[in-house]
Amino acid sequence: MSSVSSISLSGTAKAPRKEAASVEFRNVTKRYGKVTAVDSVSFSIAPGELVTLLGPSGCGKTTTLRMIAGLEMASEGQILIGNRDVTHLSAADRDVSMVFQSYALFPHMSVLENVAYGPTVQGVPRKDAHAMAMEKLALVGLAGLEKRAPSELSGGQQQRVAVARALVLEPQVLLFDEPLSNLDAKLRRRVREDIRELQRSLNLTVAYVTHDQEEALAVSDRIIVMSNARIAQTGTPRELYEEPADLFVADFIGDANILDGTLLDRQGAEAQVRIGGMVLTLPHRGVGPGPVKLAVRPDAILLEEGRAQEGSLSGTVRKASYLGTQIEYDVESPIGSLFVVQYGRKEPIAPGTPVSISFPLQRGIAVIPNA
Structure with missing residues (x-):
């Protein structure tokens, strides 16, 4: 299969059974000692919406994403997923999945074993875990490659394996942390279109982090622009481009x-x-x-x-x-x-x-x- 082939949304693949959940931050702050990484941030993501956290390095966007995942705990404020307070819950108790920048695939496992890993460690029988993995591999257009090692795949195909592994547990919320940064420019355009198509077709709630303005404009329902640990502006791609709230947003979103x-x-x-x-x-x-x-x-x-x-x-x-x-x-x-x-x-x-x-x-x- 070509590394730029489209994600398949047809055939026997089934959509996740769980309904998409909302995400809400209420005056959330994260401190590391005397350093404030996220400063009293409030926002909401509607069920089935793709919202991008956009901003320069060090603005707090990745820390915000990790707090949704439960990989970082909030110093102050409240985090809700599906109207349930998860502020103090561990990552394992939040029903979210993350696609990491590095993909984090196990090199000694096959594609199938990588995708089936999550259900397996949760106690799902091996046969059922493999069936769940095959369903998600078909969904992302990788049917037939399940026996390969990650090193035998292109960068775009490895990215798809990471997406399938995140989807296999059918999370309420799917998180992407700079998912396209390891791909070349042409493949980035194709894969971002695939991610957007998948998100819409499966009605997934997605929080997506990038520093790439073009990428954010292309995939998002709404964009949250962050600067110096705070939210500078929230809006649709068109609103941010045509009606910037301040000099920072005007200069950061596209050329001006x-x-x-x-x-x-x-x-x-x-x-x-x-x-x-x-x-x-x-x-x-x-x-x-x-x-x-x-x-x-x-x-x-x-x-x-x-x-x-x-x-x-x-x-x-x-x-x-x-x-x-x-x-x-x-x-x-x-x-x-x-x-x-x-x-x-x-x-x-x-x-x-x-x-x-x-x-x-x-x-x-x-x-x-x-x-």
Whole structure:
């Protein structure tokens, strides 16, 4: 089987019998001595929802995931799974399973033995444990590979074994800790699609940790962005991308040009905002008149060769990078250095070329409330 073949959701494989459970954190704090790794965090995950914990290294996302699993105990606060208080319960008593970054497969065991290990140690008869394992291997598209050793599989196939092993106990909640970090870029895209399809088809409650913004945007129902042990913003991928709550989120979720502007008149939910010599109509998002920060996405900027016309700014291309489906530019302008992405153009605008700069896609521009 190819390492990029799709997870199979057909055939005789059966969905987990248990219903998905909710997860709730109520003012949860985790301390290691004098260091606060998670600081009074509250959130909820609905049954059957995939929520990603996203943030830079050291922000507290992995510690939060490990507290859901029971691998770390909360210093303060309350953790509920399926409306049951599990704050002080061990990992074995929480009915959750985790797929680790390293996969943690037993090298001396076959694929089948790896997946059947959980039921076996819980006292399930060997024949039944193997039947449960075969069902889950079929579910993830690995039927026929059950006798192989992990070392005989590709990285993508090993990842699937880890998923099957987590699913075999039919947990109420499935946890993923940086599950794609050991895969190459093309395989990461394929496997994340497989994980998402599996989660939706089986109605699994999933908490997913990554530092990769693109990965989080692709797989999530909602994203919890963490910074310095706290939650910076929670929302759908679109909400976080188009309506960042502060400068950190605007800069962390995708690429953004952070520019200075002036908010003028407000009318209803919108306002006139001056940027350079142009005036744009944007949602004011509760910000009053005066200086503001704007998050401008690279594809919301239009470049055209030649001098600026009325309603545009003048600029000069400093660098152009051809990336196949897109061309990326660094552009010098009166409002600062701009990072611009253009799609569908075959020939880059040459460095040193004068260009006019305009903002026709105003949905890609957001006033930042907490700047």
